Amino acid sequence: MKVRYCSLLIVFITASLLFGSYSPEQIPLDSPLYEEVDLLYRLHGIPLPSASRPWNTNEAVQILNMLPQQTQYKALLEQAWQRIKTNKTDNFSAKVTPTIALEAYTHTNSADFTTFEDWMYSYDERDPLFDLTISLQFSPSFLFETSLQAGVGGYTERDETKNVPTYYGIGAILPYISNNDLRPIGPQLVESSYLYKRLFTTNLPTSGKELEADFPRHSQLTFAGPYYALSLGKGPVSWGQGSSGNLVIGDHISNHTSLSASFFSQNTKVQFLYLFFPDLSESNAGNRIFLGHRIEFRPLAWARFSISENIMANADNLSPQYLDPTYIYHNIFDAANVNSIASIEADLSPAKGLSLHGQFALDQLQLSSEKANTANAMAYLGGITYSWSHNQGYWTTQAEYASLDPAFYRRQNVDFLVARDLMKHQAHLEPMIIDYLGYQWGSDSKVYQAKLSYMRPNHFSLEGSVIVHRQGKLTYGAAHHVDSVSNNTDSPNVDGPSPSGDSITERLIIGLTGIYYTEWKNLDVYAQANWIGRRIYTKSTALYSSEASDLQLVFGMKFKF
Numbered sequence: 001m002k003v004r005y006c007s008l009l010i011v012f013i014t015a016s017l018l019f020g021s022y023s024p025e026q027i028p029l030d031s032p033l034y035e036e037v038d039l040l041y042r043l044h045g046i047p048l049p050s051a052s053r054p055w056n057t058n059e060a061v062q063i064l065n066m067l068p069q070q071t072q073y074k075a076l077l078e079q080a081w082q083r084i085k086t087n088k089t090d091n092f093s094a095k096v097t098p099t100i101a102l103e104a105y106t107h108t109n110s111a112d113f114t115t116f117e118d119w120m121y122s123y124d125e126r127d128p129l130f131d132l133t134i135s136l137q138f139s140p141s142f143l144f145e146t147s148l149q150a151g152v153g154g155y156t157e158r159d160e161t162k163n164v165p166t167y168y169g170i171g172a173i174l175p176y177i178s179n180n181d182l183r184p185i186g187p188q189l190v191e192s193s194y195l196y197k198r199l200f201t202t203n204l205p206t207s208g209k210e211l212e213a214d215f216p217r218h219s220q221l222t223f224a225g226p227y228y229a230l231s232l233g234k235g236p237v238s239w240g241q242g243s244s245g246n247l248v249i250g251d252h253i254s255n256h257t258s259l260s261a262s263f264f265s266q267n268t269k270v271q272f273l274y275l276f277f278p279d280l281s282e283s284n285a286g287n288r289i290f291l292g293h294r295i296e297f298r299p300l301a302w303a304r305f306s307i308s309e310n311i312m313a314n315a316d317n318l319s320p321q322y323l324d325p326t327y328i329y330h331n332i333f334d335a336a337n338v339n340s341i342a343s344i345e346a347d348l349s350p351a352k353g354l355s356l357h358g359q360f361a362l363d364q365l366q367l368s369s370e371k372a373n374t375a376n377a378m379a380y381l382g383g384i385t386y387s388w389s390h391n392q393g394y395w396t397t398q399a400e401y402a403s404l405d406p407a408f409y410r411r412q413n414v415d416f417l418v419a420r421d422l423m424k425h426q427a428h429l430e431p432m433i434i435d436y437l438g439y440q441w442g443s444d445s446k447v448y449q450a451k452l453s454y455m456r457p458n459h460f461s462l463e464g465s466v467i468v469h470r471q472g473k474l475t476y477g478a479a480h481h482v483d484s485v486s487n488n489t490d491s492p493n494v495d496g497p498s499p500s501g502d503s504i505t506e507r508l509i510i511g512l513t514g515i516y517y518t519e520w521k522n523l524d525v526y527a528q529a530n531w532i533g534r535r536i537y538t539k540s541t542a543l544y545s546s547e548a549s550d551l552q553l554v555f556g557m558k559f560k561f
Contacts (some may be wrong), residue, residue, distance in 0.1 A: 006190040021140040023085035024224035029054050029236045029251055033083045036457065038241075039394055040067055040076055042387045045352035047304035050264070051241045051345065052271045052294055054253075056222070056229035057085060059264045066266055075390065079457040095135040101127035103203040103556040113532070114197035114547035115190060116154065116433055120530040121554045122196075123433060124236075124254040125152045128212060129203050142223050145233075147216040152209045155422035155431045161188035168479040168488045170434060171410060175283045175488075187280055187419070187430045189477075213424040217255050229262045231501065237273070239294065239308065240359055240381075242448045243400050244467065245439040247361040247379045248292070248308060248343050249275075251369040252440040261325070264551060272325040276315075279547055280419045280432065287315040290437065293325050293380065306345040306469065312414050312437075313338045327330045339414040341361075341438075358382045361438070363408050363416075363493075374491040377407040379439065393456040399449070406444035406474040406500045407492035409436055417476055434476050444498045445474035460516045467509040473501030478545045502540050508533040523560070528554040 027033060035052065041048050041300035055331040061084060064077075071077055087093075103126060107113060128151025135145045142538075164187060169176035174187050195201055195209065196557040205211055220233035224515045237256050240246030259274040275290035292310035299305070311329045314320060314337040321327060322338075332338050343361040350356065363377035406478070409416040416438060436442045453463035474494050479486035480495050494500055515526040535547040 001078045008158065017048055019091070021087045022061055023087055023137070024141050024222050024229070024230050025057055025085065025135075025145065026054045026220050026222055026229070026233070026235075027057060027060060028218060029238060031083065032061065033080060035455070036076060036080045036083075037063060039387055039396065039455070040073060040080065041328070042349065042355045042385065043073055043353055043389070043394075044068065044071070045302070045349050045354075045491075047302060047347045047349045048241055049300060049304075049356070050296055051239060051306060051331055051347070052262070052273075052296065053238045054235070056224050056231070056262065056264075058224055058226055058229065059262065059269075060084060061552055062264060075392070076394070076457050085452075087137070090140050092139075093137045095137075096303070097133040097135070098561045099131040099133070099558065100561075101129060101131070101203065101382060101556060101558040103127055103554065104200070105202070105552070105554050106200045107550050107552040108199075109198050109548060109550035110197045112534075113320055113550040113552075114192040116193065116196060118532075118550070119552060120509065120532070121528055121552065124252055126203060127151070127556065127558065128217075129205060133157075133218075139226055144221050146219040149212065149217065150205060151212045151215075152195065152203050152205050153212040153214075153422065154195075154433060155190065155193075155429070156208060156210055157429070158194035158208065159190050159431065160192040161431055162191045164189060165477055165479075168486060170419065170476060170479070172413055172415045173285060173288075173417050173419045174281050174432070175285055177222045187282065187432045190422070190431050190433070210423070211486055214255055214420075214422075227264060229264075230260070231262075232259045234258075237264050237275070239292075239306075239343075240345055241357040241383070242359060242381050242402070243383060243398055243451065244381075244402060244437075244447050245441060247359050247381055247402075247404075247438050248341060248438045249273075250436070250438055253420075253435055253437070264340045269296040270294070275437075280421055280430070286317070289313055289315040289318065291322060291329070293329075302349045304347040306343075306347075307553040308343045310342070311340045311341070311496060312416055314414055335411075337415050339411045339416070353387050355385045356383070357385070361408075362429070363405075364411075373404070373493050375407040375493050375495045377405045377443075377492065378496075379404040379408050379443075390454075393454055393459075396451070396453045397456070398451040398453075400447075401449075402439065402441070402445070402447045404439060404441075404445050404498055406471065406494040406495040406498055407480060407496075408443040409438065410443065410480040410488075412481070412489055412491055423469050435475070440467055442471070442476060444474040444494070444500055446470045446498055458517055460514065463511075463513045465509075465511045465513075467507070467511070469507040469509070470499045471507075472499030472503040473503065502538060504537045504539065506535050506537055523557065523559045526554075527556070528552075556560045 114408035130150040132148040159227045216233040224230040239249040262271045273292045277288040294308035296306040327459040348356040357379040381402040385398040387396040418435045449470040451465045455461040481490040511530040533549045
């Protein structure tokens, strides 16, 4: 009887979607829909769906329609279909959605773990106390959405900051400016954060905390139809099925400003993506724009491939021809203003429940006939995942490995580092947070990750993970050209393999995450625990030093009205 009821419900939902119209919205990356659909594809032995995300609702409908509607995983499929939003009217409609999130953070080592990078649940993961999302839909295909937020910012005047590194700065984005008076000048790096070193704090904007000035964190102006979506807005973007991160665009940056055009069918997708980065330097290094085009195709029933060609360009000197999405970027030879990365991905499904994923990205390859001393810059990522059903829930186990050359993402004129300002309304304060556009662990790294998770749809999910990260000397704060005088103005010459240098920073991270979807509608309760061990290994002496550890706990609850 229960099986018959589920089957009828799925048929009813599908029919209502087929004879109605879908919301034109882009589906946020934190929606459970992505995990549920990936799981359904894996269980059915189908290569995972498009890894260029977020999806548009129309695309999500195509993806769900690829699944057999008569399936033993009816409850999971029903849950996924129920997340698809339809238009209740073809005329103008408006919706206001308030969300309240309460979060508390505590850790045990306030001496050695004091910055954003020392936390697993950090600046981009922490929710604001209050979010008011305003959606205005003018037709079945056109949506405007923005949000007003009240949350704790990433910087306070109690933070300890420092100038960018002497002589060479931060990559090509924050060149060093001479300061003979030794006074703070220009962009500053947060060396010790008041909020992140405290033993206990919350997301309540109490005394001593600054309000987050960078909002909205999610917004969109979207025009979409059955096979296309054009969208301008803010929010995270992701390219790839990586769990520890992705090589070209990772999902760890929460406030990208992006313009995308996607065209999709059941087996093919083409996307043109533009990301915009303002110049935050004191030397007018220039505004930058990421231009990428990506094609995904499924030539075999068990294999899906993706190819992307991308450049980071100096927007102030950008030739209009580069804005042509059909242009082949690697025809550009303009080292002073352009840096390119190409990538290929494979998603394979050799058996039901089993999926394989691989990524390869090429930043620089020096041919034997070339005489420059530029180091090769390549990156690899591979993973294996297996899922199975058990007691109305689903187990998933996963292993992943990534290796990035030291010079990956780096170049003397234009690179793939990202600087974001943490204080917008104080001219004398210019604190920055630095990220990599692609893999969140950065270049000159090797990462090993294993995960085990259990999920019951619309009830709860639990996940345990182990990460080993080995970081070489070429961090974003180090010079990529090493000589008698190290600098970032010459081409990168630090060769692989990673991790490079005599001193290797090693991290062991053991994590446990859980979320409970309460019976009270739209109330979620979640928690996270991470133990982080850190030490430095010196190759020449085979000795360890600077050992430190921290236990970090996060508790939260979120209610959406």
